[in-house]
Amino acid sequence: MKTYIILILVFLSTAAIAAPAQVTGNKADSLSLKFTGKVIDSVTKEPLIYAQVVINAGQKLVMQALTDTMGRFEASLKEGTYQVKVFYMGNENQVFNLVIAANSDHAVNRVFNVKIKTELLNEVSVYAKRKIIENTAEKIVYHVDRDPMAKNKSLSEVIKKVPLITVDFKGVPSLKGSEKVQVQVNGRSVTDYAIPVDQALKMIPTANVESVEVITSPGAASDGESLAGIINIITKNKLSLGGNLTVGVESTIGKSYNTKPTLNFTYGVGKVNFSLNGSYTNFKTLGFSNQLYSRNNFLQAQGGDLGYNGNPVYVNSGLFYQINKNQSLNAGLTAANSPYTFNQNLQTNINDQGTVNIFNRFSDNSVKATSLSTNLDYKFKFDKPGKEFNVGALFTTGKQNNLNNSINNYVSGTGSPMLQELSSNNNTIRTVIIQSDYKLPIGKHKLQAGIKLTNRHFDSKYQNAVSNQLAASSATADEYAYNQGVYAAFGQFQLMLPKKWTMIGGARYERTQNDARFISTNSSVNQGFNSFLPTYVIGKNLKNGMISLTYSYKISRPGISYLNPFQNFVNANTVAQGNPDLLPEHKNGLTLAFSHNAGKAYLYVDASADFWSDYILRVNQFVNNINQITYKNIGSYRQFGTSANLNLSITKALGLTVGGTLNLISTSDAAFNATYNEKLNFNASFIGTYNFKGGYNLQAEYYLYSNNYFFQSKTQLPNTSSIGLNKSFMKDRINLSVGVINPLNNKIAYDMLNINGGLTNQNIQTVYGRGLSFGFSYQFGNDKVNKKSKTNIKDNDTKEGSTNPIGF
Structure with missing residues (x-):
């Protein structure tokens, strides 16, 4: 509580300091x-x-x-x-x-x-050919608005082009093979909007996205909980004059299909600008599931069909007001409704010490998630260039209802003729965030400082019933209330040195307070810890590129499902229980990066070393032939890697982008019980473009993945491909695209194998991946706005890179 009061006082004093400066900057004498x-x-x-x-x-x-x-x-x-x-x-x-x-x-x-x-x-008004993917010392930038083939495609498809990112068939992204990545929209985490990450990538209209940034070593201004890095989606934010309306549709036709109508409206007059964009998505993914579970004298094998479908709706509106030349207000409202269902129809064979049971198992997991968020941001730009004060707030309320219905019909064996398991999990969430930062140029140098106060509240009710027994007992019910407060302050300084050298030093302090009350077990968790997170960068801007060395220290806090002491009987042979004493994971990261622009060729390459400690491991113990699962902070390991990206302009019409990553994970920690140690993981991407006369654009993509090893697990990702043709008409008012997704393979398989001592668990999910893609958009209204926007070329456009690639 003392820390909370101190941070509020810091916040108020920062605003108080900025306020007199604001008066001084605008005050006119008599x-x-x-x-x-x-x-x-x-x-x-x-x-x-x-x-x-x-x-x-x-x-x-x-x-x-x-x-x-x-x-x-x-x-x-x-x-x-x-x-x-x-x-x-x-x-x-x-x-x-x-x-x-x-x-x-x-x-x-x-x-x-x-x-x-x-x-x-x-x-x-005639564009120079600009790079779609660029790299700086701190991030990789994929310019969605520069890629003609990104128009009329879903965001989960187009971000596959970004080096280091992989996406599974549900749309969940990973960075360097880790799902512990923070996905943001304009610098705010999508989880703070109470929207599932995979649904956010399906819902956000690609036409409203300007770029996607990948930050592998976030600085002090970023949240400490960005262990694997940050994927930041930057939306378009250009002022309009008059009204503009763009409607479109993105569609993939096949056994698995996706259709998404989109809308983007802007209206500006004087100092006021209003925007509204939204989408409705109808998707369905069909395929097969094969699962194997074995231990000692127990073997379970099951196989059958799977389906994943949903129809999320997304609406975002914004209001921008330029108060005067120094001050502006930006308000936003975001609403999302994302219902989806995942079902499997399997035949299960169980051999338990020679006793065989065969039954048909149908499971249906439906999720209904709704959220409403509002934000208000104020910016004051002083007359001195680069000096500014920002303060903003975000409020989110959301609800998620999960219903899992499983029916077992026994074909043969000693089991009951019919067994039904019904479980429900109803959650509500409320998030409040207040943050501010202050930027001050000091000669050629820059100072930045800020604070962020975050409060999250969760309420959860879980019930499980077997054989239509709807009245839940204490052994099959779980209810808890959970509060998490994260109070952060940061500061960083950029020092410009002779001969184009730059140094950045920063530090972030975060105080985390977890308070949970578990009603079912009559227990509670009151956990608080402090984190000091330094970051350092040293680099040099070269004549045609840059070189830099970055160090960062990040954490990952355990979620409530890891802390909850409730015993959840997953099935008759497995029980899972959280550990309320868990601490956050830690990572020390070091990255050396180099880029060079040789005109028709642009090269970026980096090398990284990450050292993880207090890693949260899932621990399996067999007691009375029951698999008991819990979690402990007992893991430490090292990850070494390199990534490269090469852009080639072979001719005026032909371009090629080749990228790839290679990393090795190693541990000497016996706690991992590593089946796979010191294994290489790699992926590569090949993107070719050809611009025909008449404005036709052709693009072919191929993505290659190796097995992804992580000590006890091996995941085999499918190689994917696509080819498409794009054309704009009527001075870019109409855009039309056609193509084929995965022309080389109709079925794509995700093979996940986990070996932990005497336990083997394999899950192979194969989905139909081939389909015809179609996209169409039409712009109504005042195209003079777009014409002026396009001709207003910025420095970083003409230089094909950041004007200050090392720095903030």
Whole structure:
């Protein structure tokens, strides 16, 4: 509680410090006049959006600003003579003389007519060929909006192009083979929106995504709980003038299918911009399941059909208000409804010490998850470039109901003719997050500091009934209330050194408090721990690239299912029980990265070493022929790896991107009881593109995966492929794409094998993966907005990389 109070005081003091600075930055003395300028095209008389305006008094810079969506800007000026320079999209600076005389109402207006060279507009509206995948010292960036083949595809499909990421058939992503990756949208974890990760990737419209970032060594500004790294989805956030509506559909047709209509609407006027986007997804995945479970003299084998289907709905709205040239507000509302079902129809054969039972088993697991989130963010940009203060809040409420129905019909043996198991798990969640940060340039250097307060509350009710016994007893019911508070503060400093060297040092402190009350077992957990998480970067910007060395220290907190002491009888032979004394896992990570741009070839390569400790291991013990499962912090291991990405522009029309990762996991810890140790895991991707005359784009993709070893387990992922053709019509108003997913193999299999002492468990899930893909989108409304956005090329676009690849 003391820590919580201290962090609140820090938060209030930070705001108090920033507030006087805000007044100082905007305060005009008694002789200042409010000046409002408007920049327009001298021919069409239309406002020029994002024109750069610089006002000088002689040799002294008075202010600089960008025009808003109405072409306007504001300034506080004294009486005198000024020079106003206007720069717009590659045109030469145009200079206007401005005389401010005494005015009783303290307000002056002026319209600036700018001559636009139409030949320049035509030139910049033609895109230079820009890289789809780029790498910096801290992250890999996949530019979704630069990839014509990403249009009209689901997000779970397109992120497979990003190096280090793999996605299973349910849409769950992994980074470097680990699912302990934090998936974010605009820097906020999707779990804070109470949306399952796989459903989020299905629901978010790809047309609304600008880029996907992969951060393998997150800095101090990122949450400490990003053990395997971060996948950050950046959505488009461009101001509009007038109204724009884009409707589309993404569809895959086959035995497994997916159809998703999407909508994206924006409307802007003056300083206000409104956006609305959403999707409805109808998907179904069909396939087969084969499972094997053996120990001592017990063998269970089962096989049959599986199905995975759902129809999630996603709606997101946003309201942006530019208060003045320094201040802005951004509000958002996100609603999601994601019902889905996973079912299996299997025949089961059990041989228990010579006694054989055969029965048909049908299981149906249905999930209904709903959530509603709202956020409000305030930003103040000081007149000094790079100096800003941000504060934001997020509130989420959600509900998830799980119902698992399993029916066993015995064909032969000594078992009951029919046995039904029915279990339900109803959860509610509430999340409140308040955070702020402050950025301060100090000469060429940069300082950043901030705090984040997070509170999560869970309520859960679990019931299990056998043979239609609907009245649950204490032995088959579990109920708990769980509160988790994470109170964090961070600071980092970027030091610019001679000869283009850069150093970044940062640290993050997190206080975690877990308080749980388990009603069924009449027990509780009150657990608190502190984490100090340093990060360091040293690097150099080369003439055509960069080199850097990064160190980070991260944690992973145990979830409530690992802490819950309730004994869950999974089946007649297995019981699982959590461990309330678990502590977080820890990882020390070191990464050396290098990139080089040779014009037609761009190369990125890195090498990493990760050292994990207090790893949470699942421990199996056999007591009276019952498999008892629990969890303990007893594992430590090392992971060494390298990844590379090569972009080649072979000709003006032909391009090739080749990427891959290779890593080795090793341990000398006997607690792992490692069946597979010091095994190599690798994957590779090959993406070829060809741009035909007439605007047709052809792309072929192939993804290769080895067995993924992790001590007691071996997972074999399927190789996947796709080929597609894309074309835009009517000045990009219409976009059409067709293709084939997995043309080389109709069925794709995921083979998961776990060997732990005398226990062997294998699960092979094979799904129909081949299908015809189709996509279509049409844009209504004011295309002048998009035209202006496209011609407003940023530095990082023209340089084909970050303007400061090492730094923040």
